[in-house]
Structure formats: structure tokens, C-alpha cells
Amino acid sequence: MDSNIVVAEHAQAAHRAVRHHFESAEQQRDASTVGMWVFLVTEIMFFGGLFLAYFAYRHAYPTAFASASNKTDLWIGAANTTVLICSSLTMALAVHCAATSKRMLLVVFLCLTLVLGSVFLGVKGYQYHDKWVHHEIPGQNFHCEGCADATHTPLFFSLYFGMTGLHATHMIVGVGILLVLIFQSWQGRFDAAWHTPIENFGLYWHFVDIIWIFLFPLLYLIDRSGKGLS
Amino acid sequence: MFFTPKGLSFFPESASTIASHVDALYAFLVLTSAFFSLLIAFLVVFFAIKYRKREAPQLPPDTNIAGHGGGLILEIVWTVIPLGLSMIMFVWGASIFFTESRPPADSMEIYVTGKQWMWKIQHMEGAREINELHIPVNRDIRLTMTSEDVIHDFFVPAFRTKADVLPGKYTTEWFRPTKVGQYHIFCAEYCGTKHSGMIGTVFVMDQNDYDAWLAAGSGEGSMAEQGQALFNQLGCGNCHPSVVNNNNGRCPNLHGLFGTTVDIKDQPSVRADESYIRESILYPDAKIVAGYENIMPTFKGLISEEGLLKLVEYIKSLGPTSGTPTGAAPGAVQTTGSEPQTPQQRRMSPQAVQPPTAR
Amino acid sequence: MITAPPPVEVEKNYINAEHGLKSWLLTQDHKLIALLYLISVTAFFFIGGLFAVFIRLQLATPTGAMFDSNTYNKVFTMHGIIMVFFFLIPSIPATLGNFLIPLMVGAKDLAFPRINLLSWYIYIAGGLFTLWVLFNGGVDTGWTFYTPFSSSYSNGYVIAAGLGIFINGFSSILTGLNFIVTIHRMRAPGLTWFRLPLFVWAHYATSVIMILGTPVIAVTLFLLVLERGLHIGFFDPAYGGDPVLFQHLFWFYSHPAVYIMILPSMGVVSEVISTFCSKKPFGYTFIAFSSVAIAVFGFLVWGHHLFVSSQSVYAGMVFSVLSYIVAIPSAIKVFNWTATMYKGSVRLTTPMLYSLGFIGLFTIGGLTGLFLACLGMDVHLTDTYFVIAHFHYVMVGGAIMGYLAGVHFWWPKMFGRMYPEGWSKLSAVIIFVGFNLTFFPQFILGYMGMPRRYAAYPAEFQVLNVLSSAGASILGLGYLIPFVYLIWSLKYGKPAGPNPWGATGLEWQTASPPPTENFEITPVVTTEAYEYSTEEVVHVG
Amino acid sequence: MAAHDAHGHSEVGAHTQEAHIVPKRVYFLVFIALIILTWVTALVSRIDMGPWNIFVALFIAIIKASLVVFFFMHVWYGTRLTKMIVASGLFWLILLLFITMADLWTRNWMGVPGR
Ligand code: HEA
């Protein structure tokens, strides 16, 4: 046979966490990092559709968006953003502790992340409840008290719930994974040599944070100067 | 082009000014495509026969077409030639499309409403028809179209043109029929169960026949008149002045509004076209004219799309001016009171439709 | 064909490594997963094909021979949805790609075997949703789901169908993700990017589209489902929503998706032509880069589906000119394949026949795409049978021909058996003839103005429609023949040996069928791809 | 995607996973910047800058996002491949947004409804 291949013997990596089809731990870690980033790119595009709808309608109905945006609570929004950023910090520190094999600190920071994430979700729930009370959920009983261009405000609220809802769903999934990771860290599964799950989850958590970094100004901060609103 | 023995044509009739341009472009595309398809087919078959081997060669040759470096030249050749040809196609197609997109200034206007699953057509003179469109030959016809429900598409193969008809906005299509005859209207955008039944006929008639047909039409008055009746019936006139130089400060004067640029509170200014008027009736608070209050109630749900078109036509008939929509423009237009111009006058008048200008 | 080396003694291979249903359903071997996909994809093809048969029966008479218009609408919708999302998009990547990419890059498996299996289950879950819709009365929106028809007026199961496609999308995403990581990180030592087979390049480009496009269709359908379920109006004109925005979102994915369908086929054709000309593909780098160029530029042209939709004229012009730009890499490929044959040692085996068919039919399909990209022309042609003919030429004449070429080419590798040569050539010819008879008349119909999605049509269109229906029955027969003899060959085919075609490429270096871990020892690559060199002796390791 | 990222083959082993451990100080600095910027953007939104408000808000958001991506997510220290993946994600997002918006922006230029 015409063979263009030289076949050579190779040492197999012997590490507890290396799966059979990888040559080395490094290759395996690399693969999962790349995989995680590729996954995050799909997430960007997934949210991208909603962002597009947002920009399209904000372009078409600026008045409606401005007045509907003023229905959100700026200060609660800012506070909640702060909470989320804190959780990002604790998450980053958790990864740091995993990479330096500090088991207890890892568990602590993961727990802090969990708590902060839950606080964020709680506040979000409170805000949804508020919208519910004020009939600001698009549908039959929708009503935007004192809004300019009220006919088009449902578009804002549909997007508000669509975007924050999808974001919250990601948070809820994240909280679920966090619970598992906390348990595994407690068991001492992760150390400097192998902590890919922690690292990848960190990437996910920061990504969700970034989405919020954009949602906050887009949904809460339109035309806050108070001029021109009837 | 293709004919069956029975004389059944395999080529659509060509009955508008655009059609002949499109056919010429088609011929060019067919020829280019035939050339490349045959070239590739010939080469593939030729090579397959010429170099055919039954067995895998033991010492297969590895031959480049023109030896070293010949590859690059070939690659450039077969990149540049298709690119050049396709740019010709693009420019040619785009120029036809541009023509198709800009109705001539003095087109005769007809309003079309699509509805599952019929075409409702209103002539300015007042005649209304369903699934039929009567038009005079050799006149530019401009359709302003909207839908009451889903997306439809007004397609006349013999005119080689079509355009989607959307709910919630107006779209435009124009053509100039060149041959007397009857042609298919198809709905070309899938719109539900009886999509394939949403078909009709265009009757292209010579001017005399057309006038006779019009004369036999309904006695409901012209579209603008019907629009005015609706205007009064809905009480729009209670607030909106529609005569020259009358400004009550509460509602913008509609006289001479159409086609002008309107300043909007907190938003960029807009051109007062059909879509703007429709929007202002249905969603008055979406764009508040600068200097006015948000006091107008919505008429959403109170007027049908056809009624809206009548109102649009009425407001159009109040004529454009060069002045601001809200006021003055003294003496720019000579109209008698609130009486709209007759459609006939309007079609004759050169400024009836603002010549579309690209900005 | 060269005489196969003596059959390998029935060794352990990936198929007989383990037994029982569980070993199939829980396998993490990319090759077995590829077979799972092969079976399911084939099933969906025949379901979709059955609907095609219904379409052609209905259209044999002007008034519609079989169904009322409501049922007909569901028939073509299900045909389109099943063929596009459940057959053609996964066809080559999930079967041949899954099977071959690890082999071609010299890896033991894809980077994430569990995710690979997961993606098959997701595919099946999405498929079950769609079948549920089918058995409960179908959906009648057309595969394009345009709003507001789909959100407010359709009488079908839009939500379930939308969810089916939504779910299925994740299978596509995971497959693409797996391929990208594998191609980046699992290549055998020495296998640099420009030593990769063109099949791998094509799949890399395909995966990029899957990764970047699919999430957008997912979120679009998600919004549609919300809108229909809760009436909250993302696209509803009643709230000021813009139906054209939906079309933008839909085609942002669905135009690139047509390249998901064609690129893998192009990869197959590159392999097959090179092998059966025993020659390095002419312009290897140009073919490789044109795949990537198609993947990138393919994302810039989606608006050519919106020329008459009331999109702005200026946007239309930009989309038109970009559509021409994206056609150029395809042209480059066609010319390079043709040039590869020049002075090759051409063997007209079955895969080669299919590949040559691909070149011819794809060229016609692609060139008619240029008609549609041409603004003034498209206004007349859009939503007529010309479009139907165009895309069946590229998807059936192009993509499926390529798929069949690939299945025949690698069948010996996958199962270690040869198929009957006479029958397979016969079916290739029947498919070619039947195909042209089915779809060529539709170009003429389209220019005459026959709109698509019509359950009934004016009588003057009948002659051509009857021709088309006649062709479809020949085509259907043509597809049944391979189905029969390929299954037959599993048991009765001649043993194939590791490299029946005298091909290069790592996958031919291992046994047929390959062992579970693909290679006994990890290969090291020292030469370019497609080295049909005369110095073979030197290199045997 | 050059040839160089074909994985190195010979080095095998279970040494430390993280090639570069980011010092904690960096995390805290980034964190402080993020918090400050959050409140700056909230406060600035109350000043009427006409059409500029949205640009300022987005500009700040982009800075914040970049800080997170580069430092919390380690892209600053990452491989070329990672940077390329991030960049292509952003690039395609921008394609989606800008090309579609280009249609919406030019919708009325013709002065003919629906063109
Ligand atoms: C595999 C699928 C596939 C592929 C590969 C293509 C390839 C192309 N398609 Fe097609 N297309 C579809 C599937 C596909 N399409 C589908 C499914 C639809 C309809 C969807 C629906 O509405 O339901 C559609 C619809 C469609 C439209 C919209 C029609 C309408 O609805 O109005 C347009 C318009 O531009 C278009 C253009 C093109 C172009 C320019 C190419 C190019 O990529 C083609 C490039 C190839 C060549 C050009 C041939 C080879 C070149 C040569 C031999 C050299 C000579 C070349 C030159 C002179 C340039 N396609």
C-alpha cells in the first residue's frame, strides 16, 4: 500500500482524569477550554437575536421605549448589578483558589457566589412581581400608566421579560451547577492539577454577568433625565 | 421561446414596459449559464472519457495543467471572469430594480387591500372590485397596498413584477401595461389555506373602454369623497382644520400636509407619506407633531384598512404645499374651501405626487 | 478496482466489539453514533420523500389530485421541515463527518464523545416532537414560519413544530462544537492544517456556520413560540412589531444553513474526485480556503430572500452584490474539480459517477442562484417554481448526490463490504435522469409565473407539472434501489479490505471496519495530503 | 488558525494546569473598576445628553464587559485561538446587528412606501 504515514509509538499519559481518547492531560484541558469558549460564542449569538429585536424596536419607537424604561427602578437595577459583579469577583477568586489547591477557600467562594446569585434572582423576582402588580406584563390586562406612545410599550416589556427572563434562566441553571460543584469541591475533587469544571463554570458565570452588563443600560437607562415625558 | 405542438406557450406573455427589460436580462442570464454549464459538462465528460482507466494506476501521474505556477494563473482567470460577469448581472439587475422601485410622478393611483384570501381594489374614482383589476393600457399605474391580516404578495407574471403586501404598513408597486388583454394576478406569498385561490385577473383595456368601464362604476363618489365622508363621520374635522390658513392650535392642519416634512416632538422629523398618515390615525401618540399635545384618541379598531386608504386618499387630495404642515404657506395652493380636488384634476396636476427623491 | 488484499480475519472491530441494544444506545464511539445517525437520517429522508410523492401526485392535475388545499399546505410544510432540518442538515456531518473526522485527523474519537451521543439524543427528541406534530395533523406555515401567519393565523401545531426545530438546533450546535474542537486540538502529530483532507476543511467551515448561525434560529423560533403561545407580540403588527424583522432573523441562519447543506458535499466530492483521478486535487489551498470563504461570506447575504419583502432598496442592493461575491468561491471549486480530472487516471466508479453528477447539477443549481441574486430578475422569479427548481438542484442534485457519493465511497470502510457495482451504477443513472426530468421543467414553470405553495394552478401549467411528476416517480425508484442493495451488501457484499480504492488519507490506513480505537498505534503524518507519489516504498513505516 | 496550534505531542504529564495564575490584586482592581463604572453609568444616565446618552451607556458597558472578558475570563493571558474565538463571536454579533439595522435605517430613503 502507498503509505504516507509513519506510525510511531507514543507514551500514554497516565493521569487519573485523562479520558482514553486524549493523549495528555494538557490536550484534554485545552480541548475543554476551547469547547467552552465555542459554546459561549453560541450563547452570544443566541442572545444576539434578542438584542437585534431590541435595537430594531428602540429605533422604531423611541418614545415608547423611553417612557416604558422609566417604569423600571433605576436604583434597584444598579444595586442588583452590583450584586452580580460581586458574585463575579467571588467566582474569579474561586477559580484562583482551585488553581492554587485551596480547598476550603474554594468551597467558601463558591458558596458566596451561590448566595450572591440567589440574591440577584430574588431581587429580579421582586421586580417581576412589581410589574405584575402594575399590569405591566404584556397580554390581556396590559396597562402602562402614564406612558407616552402606550400602544407600542408592550414591545418594550416583551423584550424586557424576554431578555431578563432568558438571563435569569441562565442564572438558575448556573445556580444548579454551582450546587453540584460545591459538593464536589467539598469532596476535594479539584486541585491545581485538575479543576477544569471550576474553570469552565467560571467562564459561564462571567458570561452571564456580561449579558447583564449590557441589559442594565439598555433596559433601565433609557432617557432617565426626566425631560420630555408626559 | 418554447412552443408545444398545440401552440401552448411555455413562455409568459410580456405585457409591460418592464417585462421586455426583464426578458432581455433573462436571455443574458440564460446564455451565460448555458455557456458555463455546457463548458463544465463538456470538460467533465471529455476528461472522463479521454483519461479513463479501468484499474487504479500503479504509478499514477501527478500532472499540473501548466506545470509549476500555471495553477495560480488559472485560479486568477477563473476567479476574475466569473466576478466580472456577475458584476454585469448585478448592475443590470439593480438598474431594473431601481426603475421598478420608483413609480413615475404622474402615475395613476390604485389602492389594494389583501385579505385572506381575496384582493380588494379601490380606484380613486370610486370604483371598487374584488380579484379583478381594470386598468387602461399605456398608463403608469401605481398600486399602494396593504393587508388586513397576513403577508400576501401581488404578482402579475405578464408584467414581471410583484411586491409583498404587509399588514401594518404600505408597500408600493408600479407598472405600465403595454398590451390590451387579460392577465393573471397571483398571490405569491404563502398566506394560508386558500393561498392558491387568491388569484385574479388584470384587465388591460384601451382608454375608451376603460372610461366606459369607470362610468358604469359605483355611484359612491370618488375615493377622496368617500374619505371625506368618513373624515366627517368620525369627527376628525372637529379638531383638524383642513382649509388653507386655518390653525386652531389644537390639531395640526391637514391641508397641504401630504408629502411635506413634519417636525416631531423628541424624534427626527418625518415625511408625511401614506404610512405616516396611517400611523397617525391608528397610533396618534407614536409621533406627536412638534408644538402639539398628545390629545388625539386612537382610531385603531374603528376603521378598516380600506377605510384608512380612503382617509389617506382624502388627505392626499388636500394637496401638498411647500410650507410647513402646521400653518401658513399662504396662497401656495388654490383650493376652494374644504372641497377636495377631483381625482381627475389631481392626476393631471404635476405636483400631485411629490417626485420621490432619494435622500 | 484494485484487488482487495485478503480479507482481514474477523477481528474485533467497532461494530462487533460489544453486543446488545444497550451497547448501541449508550455507546460513546463516534463510529457507532455515526451509524445511529445514518439510520435515523435515512428514516427521515424516506418520510420527507413520502411527502414529496404526495406533492407531486397532488400537482399532477390543475385542481389538485389528492388533497384539499389545507392538507396540501401541511404536506409541503412537513416535506420542507423534515428534509431540511431532520435530513439534509445532519446528513453528511452527523454520519460521514462523525465517522470520518476522527479517522482523518488520526484521533481515537471526537473531543467530547459524551456530547456526541447527547447530540444524537437531542436530535431524536426534536425529531419526535416533529413526528408528533405530523401524526396530530401537521403544521401549515411553510418551512419558513413567516409571521404573522405562523403566530396568529395558522391552524397547525406551530408551537410543537417550532420546539422540535429549536431542540434539534442544539444537536447541530453540539456536533459543530465537537468538530471544531476536534479539528483544532486532536490532530495527529505532524498533521498540519494544510495537510488536512479537504473533507475536514469543508467540515470545519460547516461547523463554523453551525456554531454561529444555529443559535439565531433557535432564539427566533423561541420568540415565535412565545408570541404564539402568549400573544405578546415580538413581531405582531398589531403592537407595531415588524414581520420583516422575523424574516431577517430567520434568514440570518437559514441562508448560511444552505451552506451547511452543500459544504460537506463539496468535501466529499473533493475526496472522491482526487481518489478516482489518483491525483492531488488541483488547487488544494484554493479549495480549502474557498470553503472558509463560503462560510464567512455566506453570513452576509441573507437579505437576498427579502428582495420583495419591503426591505429597503439600498439593503437589497448590498445583499445582491454580496450574493455574487459568495458565488465566486463556489465557482473556484467547480473549476478546480474539473481541472483535477485533466490528465488524471479517471476511474468511473459509482462514487465518481455521483460526484460528476454533483458537479453538473450543482453548477446548474448555482448558476440559477445567480438569477435569483439579480434584483430585477428576482422580483419576477421569487416565490415561483423557479426558486423551487433552484434549490432542489443544489440540495437534491448537489447535496444529496454528494451524500450518495460519500456513502458509496466510505461504505466499504464503514462496514468492510463492497456493494454490487452494476446495481449501484444503474441507480446513479436513474437518479440523474429522474432528477432532471423532475426539476428542469420547474425552471420553465417558474419563469411562466407559477407560484410556489399552490395546491391548485391554472390549466396552462399542467403539461410541465405532469412531466415533473413523472420524473419524481423515476427519482423515487432511483432512491429505493441503493436502499435495498446497500442493506443487502451488509451480509452478502464482497469483503473490502482496508483500502479498496487505492486512496490516500488516514482513514484508509486502518482496517475496514476500523477497530474501536481507530488506530492500533497513533499515526504520525510526514507528508502532504493526497500524495499519490511514486515513492511509496520509501514511506512505508 | 495556523499550523502552530497543532498540539505539542511529546510533553505529557500532570503538572499544574494553569499556565498563568492571575494575581488576586488584578481581580480586586477590576472589581473596583466595575463597581465604579456601574454607578457612574447609572448616575450619568440622569444627565440629558440627547442622543449621546445611549452611546455613553454603551461605551461604559463595553469597557465593563472588556474588563470581565480580559481579566475575570483570562482572555488577556489566553492563547491566540481563544482570542480568535472571542473575536469571531463578537464579529458575527455585529454583523447580525449592523446589517439588519442598515436595512431599517435606510427604509425611508426612497420616499416610496415599502421601498
Ligand atoms: C444547498 C443549498 C443551496 C445552495 C448551495 C444555494 C446557493 C446559492 N443560492 Fe440559493 N436557495 C436555497 C438553497 C441553496 N442555495 C434554498 C433552499 C432557497 C429557497 C428557500 C425558500 O425560500 O424556501 C434558495 C433561494 C435563493 C434565493 C432567494 C430566492 C427567492 O426566494 O427569491 C437566492 C437569491 O439570491 C439564492 C441565491 C443563491 C446563490 C447566489 C447561490 C450561490 O452560492 C451559488 C454559487 C454557485 C455557482 C455560481 C455555480 C458554479 C459556478 C460556475 C460554474 C462558474 C460560473 C460562475 C459565474 C459566472 C459567477 N438562493
Ligand code: HEA
Ligand atoms: C433536502 C431537502 C429536500 C429534498 C431532498 C427534497 C426532495 C424533493 N422535493 Fe422538495 N422541498 C424542499 C426540500 C427538499 N425537497 C423544501 C425546503 C421545500 C419548500 C417547502 C416550503 O415551501 O415550505 C420543498 C418543496 C417542494 C415542492 C414545492 C411544493 C410547493 O411549493 O407547493 C416540490 C414540488 O414538486 C418538491 C418536490 C420534491 C421532490 C419530487 C423531491 C424528490 O427528490 C424526493 C425523492 C424521494 C423520494 C421519492 C422518496 C423515495 C422513497 C419512496 C418513493 C418510497 C415511498 C415511501 C415509503 C413506502 C415509506 N419539493
Ligand code: CUA
Ligand atoms: Cu395571499 Cu397568498
Ligand SMILES: [Cu+2]
Ligand atoms: Cu439564500
